[in-house]
Amino acid sequence: MTSEQDSPAPPVRVGVIGLGAIGQSLLKAFAAHPEVQVTAVCDVDASRTDTTARPLGASAWTDHRQMLGAADLDLVYVAVPPQHHHAIALDVLSAGRHILCEKPLALTLSEAQDMQRAAQGAGVVHALNLPLHGDPGIETFRRLIEEGRLGTVRRAEVTLVFPQWPRGWQHNPWIGGRAQGGPIREVGPHLLHVLLTTLGPVTRVWAHAQYPADDPAACETAALGTLELADGSVVVVSCLTNVPRPEEVSLTVYGSGGTAGLVNWASPVAAWGQGPLEAVPIEGPGGPAGERLVRALVNRVRGEPGDLADFTVGVRIQAVLEAWERSSALGTWVDVAQA
Structure with missing residues (x-):
């Protein structure tokens, strides 16, 4: 009989808001991680949302507020254009979800600072998608x-x-x-x-x-x-x-x-x-940036160590x-x- 300690941890349930080129790229990394379940996707383009959601078995939404209110999510990835980061991120944080946001963090410094304060106040994991981080x-x-x-x-x-x-x-x-x-x-x-x-x-x-x-x-x-x-x-x-x-x-x-x-x-x-500039041997493990980011997010959501660029980095x-x-x-x- 399997003990409770030996039971696998439940998957990290992820919602994605914004299904353009960047959102779709990282969505693949989320979907490929064995400990992640892409639970919901959202975009203002209903046909794009339906097409993306169907093979994932995810729910499809065109209104992110409705998605946040109805879907069981641990982490939300905000991949919309920069002018929408502030408002959508504050909605995500008000719902108490961990958050990953595209860069730049916002359109203005004051918006970025709002997002940083809200994330710290919510006590959630907050991260910025910077693929060079940890490369x-x-x-x-x-x-x-x-x-x-x-x-x-x-x-x-x-x-x-x-x-x-x-x-x-x-x-x-x-x-x-x-x-x-x-x-x-x-x-x-x-x-x-x-x-x-x-x-x-x-x-x-x-x-x-x-x-x-x-x-x-x-x-x-x-x-x-x-x-x-x-x-x-x-x-x-x-x-x-x-x-x-x-x-x-x-x-x-x-x-x-x-x-x-x-x-x-x-x-x-x-x-x-x-002397001339010459290539320097790269030290450390490689792997795709998206895979590295998703692995760190899963660890942090579960309370384990994970190297992320947080909203404080985004504000700077x-x-x-x-x-x-x-x-x-x-x-x-x-x-x-x-x-």
């Missing part, structure tokens, strides 16, 4: 910095180049809009997270953005800026879209004794003295993004609110 390539790069082999950090550079924006797989029109989208808002959080957790807080920002003259609703086509860190060193950010070049997402840190960086998002490279990133946008609008240096 073994990022962790290898971080160790290069922390070991001190670079010497004194003098400057860092972030380069973002996209041959087209939105990218071919991004079918949501808002990603190309000025109100919610653009490469700085969409891609910036990934590398800002790496910078903040590796080099320390950003204290002030100077930024300039270029927009299409014939479309006031379109997002930036180019941007240039400087992030000043707490130790006085700076990060130069260069962003360019719609140019006949391969996509490039890279970070380079120059020190007095060497150079370390990330190419192709998360592949670590390093050079010592005047949001503070830099807001300072960037204000600086671009004002043409001056802008201080970053410290969370």
Whole structure:
């Protein structure tokens, strides 16, 4: 006879709000985890919701409030466009559910802070979907910095180049809009997270953005800026879209004794003295980012250890993004609110 202690834990019941390209991608990771049951899905497009729900055996909803009121859920993944994060997340938290939210956390710093306070007050697990968090390539790069082999950090550079924006797989029109989208808002959080957790807080920002003259609703086509860190060193950010070049997402840190960086998002490279940049062997277990995130979420929901980027991280990133946008609008240096 099986004892109660030997009985398997019940599955973590997950609801997903927002079934666009990003939501569908992580939904697959949830569905593939043996200890997760995708119980409910929600999207304003009823046909998309029905099509997604049927093979999962999940209930289908077009109103997230009705879903939260009727479905038995442990965790809710909010994968809607950024302008809806705040309102929907507060509904999820009011219902007492653990929450995973897409990045950026919100449209404004005040909204992000509201979400952080509500999550802490609810006493639930709260996490931001940052696929580079815990990536073994990022962790290898971080160790290069922390070991001190670079010497004194003098400057860092972030380069973002996209041959087209939105990218071919991004079918949501808002990603190309000025109100919610653009490469700085969409891609910036990934590398800002790496910078903040590796080099320390950003204290002030100077930024300039270029927009299409014939479309006031379109997002930036180019941007240039400087992030000043707490130790006085700076990060130069260069962003360019719609140019006949391969996509490039890279970070380079120059020190007095060497150079370390990330190419192709998360592949670590390093050079010592005047030698060339060379690939650095990646340490630690690999695996898809979605699988890593879902595993950590399941552990945390069950009260076990799990490495997540929480809403506090989201607020710190949001503070830099807001300072960037204000600086671009004002043409001056802008201080970053410290969370």
